[in-house]
Amino acid sequence: MSEAVDSMTDFSAPTMIEGTAHVVAVEGNMAWLVPETGSSCGGCASASACGSKGIGTAASRLEARRFQLVNDAGLRVGERVVVGIRENTLVRASLTAYAIPLATLLSAGALAQWAAGSDTITMVAMLAGLALGLGLARLGAGRLLVRGELAPRFIRRASPGETCNS
Amino acid sequence: MKEYVLLMISAALVNNVILARFLGLCSFMGVTTRIDTAVGMGMATTFVITVSSMADWAVEAYLLQPYGLGYLRTVTFILIIAATVQFTEMIVKKVSPPLFQMLGIYLPLITTNCAVLGVALLLVEGKMNFIGATLFAFASSIGYSLVMVIFAGLRERLALADTPRLFAGPPIGFIVASLLALAFMGFSGMSTS
Numbered sequence: 001m002s003e004a005v006d007s008m009t010d011f012s013a014p015t016m017i018e019g020t021a022h023v024v025a026v027e028g029n030m031a032w033l034v035p036e037t038g039s040s041c042g043g044c045a046s047a048s049a050c051g052s053k054g055i056g057t058a059a060s061r062l063e064a065r066r067f068q069l070v071n072d073a074g075l076r077v078g079e080r081v082v083v084g085i086r087e088n089t090l091v092r093a094s095l096t097a098y099a100i101p102l103a104t105l106l107s108a109g110a111l112a113q114w115a116a117g118s119d120t121i122t123m124v125a126m127l128a129g130l131a132l133g134l135g136l137a138r139l140g141a142g143r144l145l146v147r148g149e150l151a152p153r154f155i156r157r158a159s160p161g162e163t164c165n166s
Numbered sequence: 167m168k169e170y171v172l173l174m175i176s177a178a179l180v181n182n183v184i185l186a187r188f189l190g191l192c193s194f195m196g197v198t199t200r201i202d203t204a205v206g207m208g209m210a211t212t213f214v215i216t217v218s219s220m221a222d223w224a225v226e227a228y229l230l231q232p233y234g235l236g237y238l239r240t241v242t243f244i245l246i247i248a249a250t251v252q253f254t255e256m257i258v259k260k261v262s263p264p265l266f267q268m269l270g271i272y273l274p275l276i277t278t279n280c281a282v283l284g285v286a287l288l289l290v291e292g293k294m295n296f297i298g299a300t301l302f303a304f305a306s307s308i309g310y311s312l313v314m315v316i317f318a319g320l321r322e323r324l325a326l327a328d329t330p331r332l333f334a335g336p337p338i339g340f341i342v343a344s345l346l347a348l349a350f351m352g353f354s355g356m357s358t359s
């Protein structure tokens with residue numbers, strides 16, 4: 001029988017979102033890593049077996065998400081590691097990338113509809129709002145990057161058999 | 167103004183995409199193990215649904231209806247949704263490569279999400295103007311995100327609870343989802359007329 005939930009467990013304490021990645025290159029003091037895909041649905045689990053590097057395949061998508069880490073732990077090519085980001089970082093990044101453009105898009109559309117009442121003018125205004133929002137999102141993302149919030153952190157070396165889903 | 171507010175409440179709560187129309191259940195069950203991933207997926211889906219619905223409305227109004235090409239609607243909308251996902255990937259990658267590295271994993275999952283196509287077909291059926299269609303799509307996706315986050319919160323607590331072995335994981339998840347659907351049925355008593 002598993003243990004009961006500890007009533008003193010602090011659900012509000014910040015935690016890391018962990019994921020596994022493997023080292024594909026080491027250049028001086030920096031290591032390049034590629035994330036390993038988890039199975040958020042059956043399609044991804046089968047796609048992870050795909051070894052081809054064609055455009056749009058799971059393998060090429062993961063390759064496009066290569067990231068760098070400072071190699072303080074002396075990682076070697078082929079090693080699997082567990083990396084993490086703070087849990088509120090993902091929320092903040094999502095809001096920056098998607099909420100800001102959506103807010104400007106809808107505001108511009110509402111304003112155009114109120115002022116002109118024409119579908120075509122509203123459409124053009126929304127596209128302009130989207131473009132403005134993307135520019136603001138770029139500025140916001142730059143600020144997050146400067147604060148170091150977007151970079152994954154090295155947590156530990158992955159044990160054999162450890163995956164994103166374990 | 168009032169009609170748009172009621173339209174949005176109806177789209178988000180009364181006729182919720184997941185719990186009333188049972189669309190998008192794949193990502194609903196797959197990406198709700200953590201609240202943070204549910205938020206990420208919800209925001210990405212909201213963006214894609216809103217932008218693709220705008221494009222779908224324009225294609226329907228200026229191409230399919232005037233030329234009697236309604237039979238191509240489903241294929242055309244799927245093409246537009248796939249193009250929108252690719253466009254979103256390109257844009258996020260261009261705006262901020264680190265953001266793309268963090269958020270890019272969710273985007274391919276949206277291409278095959280039936281909720282995106284479902285919302286597009288529903289707004290065609292509703293015969294709305296452009297702003298109404300956009301607000302309907304946005305509100306539907308907000309309702310989708312809301313349910314994803316609620317369910318993720320429940321699943322996080324369930325993971326720590328003492329669940330019988332046979333029910334652990336997806337079985338108890340589906341039972342909780344059905345209870346959530348029952349709760350949302352309470353909104354169906356709201357009159358929007």
